[in-house]
Amino acid sequence: MEKMEHTILEEQAGERIDKVLSTLNKEWSRTQAQAWIKEGHVLVNEEQIKTNYKCSFNDRIVITIPEPEELDVVPENMDLEIYYEDQDVLVVNKPKGMVVHPAPGHLTGTLVNGLMAHCKDLSGINGVMRPGIVHRIDKDTSGLLMVAKNDLAHESLVNQLVEKTVTRKYRAIVHGVIPHDYGTIEAPIARDQKDRQSMAVTDNGKHAVTHFHVLDRFTNFTFVECQLETGRTHQIRVHMKYIGYPLAGDPKYGPRKTLDIGGQALHAGILGFVHPRSGEYMEFEAPLPPDFQQLVDQMKNNR
Template sequence: MDIIELQVSEEHKHERIDKFLSTYNDEWSRSQVQLWIKDGSVKVNDKEIKTNYKCQLADKIVVSIPEPEPLDVIAEDMDLDIYYEDQDVLVVNKPKGMVVHPAPGHLSGTLVNGLMAHCQDLSGINGVLRPGIVHRIDKDTSGLLMVAKNDMAHESLVAQLVEKSVTRRYKAIVHGSIPHDHGTINAPIGRDKVDRQSMTVTNVSSKDAVTHFHVIERFENFTFVECQLETGRTHQIRVHMKYIGYPLVGDPKYGPKKTLPINGQALHAGVLGFEHPRTKEYLEFEAPLPDEFEQVLDQIKNNR
């Protein structure tokens, strides 16, 4: 059982506790937090509280996260696009449309199901639903992911992510013609107050987020860009590009409804580089754009 201790700051005074905790961690949904509160896994100043409790300045909150219920994640044979593999790490090119890890009610067809059939030795740090998973990309984003095959590798790769030493470069097509050749978006990201399933740029219950970008090719109504992550917040590139007025083509959550014929956002994690946990050698991999992405790019070029 993981135990998280927090103290309420002036910023969150009088905020409902379920809202406060769901914004503390991107992966804690408000409904999940409410269940923890109801079963006594959340205490404020050593006392159990109700879901509508309003936080007070300097409140000491202790969250005892229950162990996930054991679930049978079935190994499924898949034709995985493996770019690199040794005894410690694996690099895989995830196709668009594939979910990275299972969740209750969605236990098959994920990358983890395929990884479990491909190799039995995956890090157990992230539990039964996310074996070996160090970082993830959205379902409709394609591209490279690093996977840890043991706990030593997992801890090393996570440390590199924290230190911002991992190279992560994405290709994207955005609406609008960006006039400048490159730029940096430094804007904190947190959950949207109205739509809890969406992220937004906000100073409330947010985390620092930095995205660098440069223009690869400019068109009349679109721009082909490469984005490099300095941080890795949920939906970061999608939120940041919308924030500066250039939402991703095909993005069903953050983009315009009228867009080019593509299923989901035009975003591809094309370059991934990191220091090997054991040898300390820097490794870098590049995956080409998927066919659907190339087809949309060709359509834009042909319609100039």
């Protein structure tokens, strides 16, 4: 393992340790620095510190740079639908039924397996099982995902998610006929205490905001566009259930009698972000998958 030492300068006093580390090497991001601090690879005056430690003049920092972990993910050739790709970022349209990254029970056939075969240069911030993955969509949700090809791009995209400047619009079919054209759901989300595999609106949950507007109304169903302001696990599915309009086909949050369509009718159709290197705003749109479009057409014909 390589070691690096640095003594805090007068102008660095008062700065957070992760910020200081990110200035010592242009290849290091603050997220990478935070991971090293949590893993005990960074000592200040021979002691371990927390990621929010504020440096003092003449602090002696020792960074033990760990050897890069070999990726344990098996590359698999897949016919991925790549919407955009350059040296920093990649935008892919994930099909319904595909898991985003390997996990116990899903070690192969995931989007990450396909990405590993498509390009070797993916950011390592999220560790060996989730290279390049900045945000996720559920297995049975289709649509657009942004992928980081290096750590600096990863940090930029994550910061945009934190700052709520990424455009994420989803199309969904929900049970019931929503009477008003527009709405905002602001309700905190956390693990369901009764079912740890599910999420729920709870008082002690994380802040979550979903905006929606009605695109069309059918007999007993509504076609909506939802825009995420935050990105909590299962957010749209939980929020729409919370206001009484659960997603059609949703086996976890939908009613017992729902449409047999192999999962929730939810598609991440529009994705926009600022390019990490050029600073240019980019936006992409993926049309509804054929089976989703067919469902919308059937509902139009049947009303």
